[in-house]
Amino acid sequence: MRNLTLSFCYLDKDKSMANILSGCPVLETLTLFMFRGLPDPLDLSKSPSLRTLEIDCNSGTRINYRDQEPIKIVGPHIHNLILTCSEAPCTLVDVSSLTKANFDISIADRAFLLNTDFIQIMVLEMLAKLQNIERFSLGGIFLHILSLAEFRGVTFPTFKVQTLTVETKLVQSVIPGITRLLQNSPGLKKFKCGIEDSNLDSYLYVQGLNADQFLRSGYDEVFPTSDDFGWIMWNCRKEDMWKLLASFIRMVLRNGKTLETLVVGLQDINGFDDAKLFEELLQMPSALSNNNNVSIVLKR
Template identity: 50%
Template sequence: ESATSSAATSGGCGFRSNNVKRAAVDSISCLHDVILQLRFLDLSKSLRLRTLVVDHNSWVATKIEAPHIHRLHLRNSQSPCALVDVSSITEANLNIFFQSVEATFNADFLQDMLLKSLNKLQHVEKLTLGGKFLQILSLAELCDVPFPMLKVKALTLETTKIFQYVIPGIERVLQNSHDLKKLTIHTRHCNTTPGEHLDKYLALEGL
């Protein structure tokens, strides 16, 4: 019930896992991981690892321990990853993808998990947040869920447009980023949750 990949490389490295509970990677410099049923990705012994790209497509919440990586690109789907130790990260790119019908059902869980991710990454200096991530943060802000303070200096926001379903989250992130020096907003076509699903959730919350 474990999968291990170990390779010394000066370029990219791929690691793909399916139906495993734990993977440990010992000596690589770049890892691009597509996790399907992985429960724990242990990179604590990967002293050379600096970049981790994870496309997480699973109902299983994967725990990631990667104390030596500097750059994290994390795209969650269905059940977000739980960051255990990512204390050396200086640059992070975060987004989440899920079916629209799941938006209301999983909203509370998603808010909790994404804010926990932000809390683990509050020390990063360069941060990118995707459109659906901003939508979930907006729900959290409207529901008065506490946000962590961020030390980000360069913030990039990627969304289809600046509209009511991302504005509350953007405002809170900016208010909690006292060290921010550069803000970049990319308005581009991206996958977003239809407003009616978010309105339904807010109505159930009495908002």
């Protein structure tokens, strides 16, 4: 067996996972979704062929995260880690071979999001283990957490990332986090941004913070509030789209000093089936990239 997915499982904490792994000596991919009973730690050191680990710590993983120890991941042979947190805290103990990571935080559990310091510490400890990865993908809530950390003056590690991918709204409350990631990735070659219109304000909202105003100052470009972003996306006025995309592209070019390719995905935005509007937007990258060697691509 090379690929194994365990969904909606209750595992014997002391024996189940060890027995499964010992019976799969050539396992390459392990996916865990909606589970309970992982060993402490999740030790994958005796699975030398395991290259991809996906864990979705979704509803049902823990009864109460405050009463549980974090999921400790010992995976010295893993090259690709896909991790979604919503209720269970996670700790990366040994991921020394990791070259690719995809991290996101779900908003399924408001209680999980309420503990600002707890989540920020967890995220920053994860980042410290990712300094050697080459490809990094992260979602909007993760960017909100990084923005709040940047706002508080927290020190970020330097990364060896060559390809950085984000999925987010283009709103002012994620810009500090994106900016810091760009600045702390001196070897970055490719930056990919998928623009989405989902609700990303819960992390800040449940803490009584104004996601649309508290990070407004200190940046050259002015980005919309969440409400304004939604209005722009649904109305698809050419002038507003040009202004927003131009601001975002200029921000990325200014902070991504070694960037060679910038890809902006617009496929999840209402209205981009308008061929005429999209063709007009396609003219914008050439005007913005005249003074550098960055290839700018808009995708519908």
